[in-house]
Amino acid sequence: MSLKFDSITFQSQKFTSFALPLMPRLSSSKFCMASKAPCSGTKDEVENHKKRFMPRQKVHVEVKHTMPPQKIEIFKSLEEWAENNLLIHLKPVEKCWQPQDFLPDPTSSDEFDEQFKELRERTKEIPDDYFVVLVGDMITEEALPTYQSFLNSLDGVRDETCASLASWAIWTRAWTAEENRHGDLLNKYLYLSGRVDMRQIEKTIQYLIGSGMDFRTENNPYLGFIYTSFQERATFISHGNTAKLAKDHGDTKLAQICGTIASDEKRHETAYTRIVEKLFEIDPDGAILAFADMMRKKITMPAQFIYDGLDDNLFHHFSAVAQRLGVYTAKDYADILELLVEKWKVKELCGLSADGRKAQDYVCGLPPKIRRLEERAQERAKQAPSIPFSWIFDRKVKL
Ligand SMILES: [Fe+2]
Numbered sequence: 001m002s003l004k005f006d007s008i009t010f011q012s013q014k015f016t017s018f019a020l021p022l023m024p025r026l027s028s029s030k031f032c033m034a035s036k037a038p039c040s041g042t043k044d045e046v047e048n049h050k051k052r053f054m055p056r057q058k059v060h061v062e063v064k065h066t067m068p069p070q071k072i073e074i075f076k077s078l079e080e081w082a083e084n085n086l087l088i089h090l091k092p093v094e095k096c097w098q099p100q101d102f103l104p105d106p107t108s109s110d111e112f113d114e115q116f117k118e119l120r121e122r123t124k125e126i127p128d129d130y131f132v133v134l135v136g137d138m139i140t141e142e143a144l145p146t147y148q149s150f151l152n153s154l155d156g157v158r159d160e161t162c163a164s165l166a167s168w169a170i171w172t173r174a175w176t177a178e179e180n181r182h183g184d185l186l187n188k189y190l191y192l193s194g195r196v197d198m199r200q201i202e203k204t205i206q207y208l209i210g211s212g213m214d215f216r217t218e219n220n221p222y223l224g225f226i227y228t229s230f231q232e233r234a235t236f237i238s239h240g241n242t243a244k245l246a247k248d249h250g251d252t253k254l255a256q257i258c259g260t261i262a263s264d265e266k267r268h269e270t271a272y273t274r275i276v277e278k279l280f281e282i283d284p285d286g287a288i289l290a291f292a293d294m295m296r297k298k299i300t301m302p303a304q305f306i307y308d309g310l311d312d313n314l315f316h317h318f319s320a321v322a323q324r325l326g327v328y329t330a331k332d333y334a335d336i337l338e339l340l341v342e343k344w345k346v347k348e349l350c351g352l353s354a355d356g357r358k359a360q361d362y363v364c365g366l367p368p369k370i371r372r373l374e375e376r377a378q379e380r381a382k383q384a385p386s387i388p389f390s391w392i393f394d395r396k397v398k399l
């Protein structure tokens with residue numbers, strides 16, 4: 001998955017949580033090497049050591065297990081439904097593309113040299129701002145361990161044993177395995193291009209996986225699957241747009257790569273939206289309340305805690321470039337919301353509770369409000385400065 005809509009562009013978020021102090025940069029004299037026993041320093045030193053592995057941004061207070069226990073039964077009863085309706089959206093491994101299908105063949109040095117040279121030639125003229133966005137997309141894909149943890153945090157559908165034969169668990173593992181190819185392929189392609197600072201990128205991946213993500217889905221599969229429906233659509237849009245731009249810049253191979261990844265995301269979107277569609281069918285009140293809840297919180301982007309060791313606002317900077325290039329924009333956010341409202345037939349829901357009707361009105365009235373905010377954000381973007389990105393050797397890119 002990848003996505004980089006900057007929710008703060010629209011409305012400042014009120015964090016009800018504690019504020020983490022900014023972490024000091026790693027300084028060798030104070031840093032406890034992993035090979036040694038835990039620091040036997042003062043309480044302050046131990047706390048500072050811990051902070052190095054925490055996100056630099058505020059994290060919301062955890063709200064846990066908000067789905068009433070009796071609703072876990074809904075997911076148990078949907079086990080057979082999931083087998084028939086969810087697993088069909090997975091592709092058998094033997095029919096899947098693999099990163100190597102798109103990369104120079106290392107087993108033949110002549111062919112490798114030629115294909116490598118062609119790759120460098122194709123990527124030579126691609127502008128820096130495109131690379132900033134592609135790198136951000138790739139890093140977001142590379143944070144896959146967190147997404148699998150996230151799915152396994154959801155009550156009623158988690159993989160209880162890491163080898164569970166429940167359909168929900170099979171889906172989660174196979175989905176993860178499919179996703180794993182996305183970051184892998186983009187990473188290798190970017191590495192071979194020689195256009196980006198791989199060490200800085202690798203550090204950013206390590207930071208991001210180490211930070212975790214603040215999804216706010218409360219172990220609740222209603223919230224979780226609304227989140228993934230939204231995300232998969234967003235990544236489909238984002239990879240689709242990097243494909244178009246790659247073609248415009250003359251790299252048809254990269255266009256093919258991004259397009260191929262986008263089509264995986266589309267298939268995942270279909271699967272996750274089918275789950276929520278089913279929830280709307282059997283529990284419309286619960287589903288609409290969850291939909292409104294996620295939209296009030298805003299869909300927090302997975303790469304929200306992205307950090308390269310230098311730029312405390314890297315997520316906002318990366319999002320701004322993606323917005324400017326039209327790879328993923330506030331308009332897309334509104335479009336996705338409208339699409340989901342339509343797909344889940346939210347306007348036609350009837351027989352809802354009073355709270356359910358309020359949630360329905362809220363969700364249906366939201367897209368025009370987001371669009372108005374988007375226009376204002378675009379005005380602000382016109383005066384944006386250029387800033388250096390470590391991923392491209394500190395060259396400056398306009399936000
Ligand atoms: Fe992906």
Ligand SMILES: [Fe+2]
Nearest residue numbers: 001232265268
């Ligand atoms: Fe996906």
